[in-house]
Amino acid sequence: MQLYMNPMSTYSQKALIALYEKGLPVTLQVLNLRDRAVRQRHEAHYPLGRIPMLETDDGQQIPESSIIIEYLQDHYPSHGPCLIPAEREAARQVRLLDRLFDQCLNDAALTLLHLQLGIRQADERAERKAKKWLTAAYPMLEQALSNGPWLAGAFSMADCAALPGLYYARQFLSFDDRPLIADYWQRANTRPSVAATFALADQAWREQGA
Template identity: 35%
Template sequence: MSLTLYYHPLSSFCWKALIALYENDTPFTPQMVDLSNPDERAALLKIWPIGKFPVLRDSAKDRIVPESTVIIEYLDTHYPGATRFLPEDADAARQTRLRDRFYDLYVHLPMQKVVGDRLRPAASRDPYGVEEAKARITSCYGMIDREVASRTWAMGETFSLADCAAAPALFYGNMAVPFGAEHRHVAAYLERVKARPSFARVLKEAAPYFGMVPKA
């Protein structure tokens, strides 16, 4: 087995890569990393000096592939399966990448701002920044609600890179900033994604660790 994924089962960006791996039953070795463990942190830094996960190691090709989006595109190119994460049409692929960036930058990262602030000492918290992040997330919910009202998946009727990005962003996003009554299409979309076998497996594996997620 040439692929090893360095990850943590609670990490939202790791979920994104795991969904893609599970979608196509791609064989890989999961290597859980506890960043609070000096030895495990050092091992991760050795292969990716930035020190963030997920990171994919492909021993057969002697390559280190960091960043969830890049990992998924790498898998799509070198280890393709029944689910293709980017369409062949260049314009459709560009739109799919745009949606991937949208979920990562405008839902996922603001969600991490809200959740991460809960881990700070009270004197070091950033109420203004958190409110800005919540407003951004709520604004995005409105945009997404209109988009998925007539779609099964983020880009239409085909599961894609965009859904790999949307699933963790919306799952944790709903915990940080719950959907409102006006977001029923977003809520329904998230339920469809949660029922997808690949994401259902990710959630099942993460369930024992959910107690570590900081509450409001």
């Protein structure tokens, strides 16, 4: 399998954590979508031009981080942890947390990061909304964590979604004074999948001189 991705991209991180959790061999194809030629080449495969994109060994191209995880869970159910439970009610809860944290943590942190780096033009309204959503995300995380070490009890797609958001969110809204989240962050970083994913991101940022 090949994963078209960038180590700094939160949604790529989400898919990568899942791939590492499943222990599946994967070749990383690192794309810099700010390079016009690279973007055009990628758009020739996928008109939306987004990452991550998983290419399976039989040539299927699967975009969208949550759908990539659905694919991995369906095709490799006995590899690593069960990232989406089989039982419908439990699965719906995982999918809900995945959607919520994609939006209020991941997208909000990305908006603030892009504004800070000047990738996105100053936009007070977008900044206000992103801060509001980040502020709403932390109590939601705390509520999910009040019942167990991971967001949906056992490690799942919900954690794959939330952790990349936290990787960036922590610089905009500290969670040092929120023990449930601070402990969760520490615990997550002891997982080899998460540590390896964020080590790649740290290295990519260092190479950028950030």
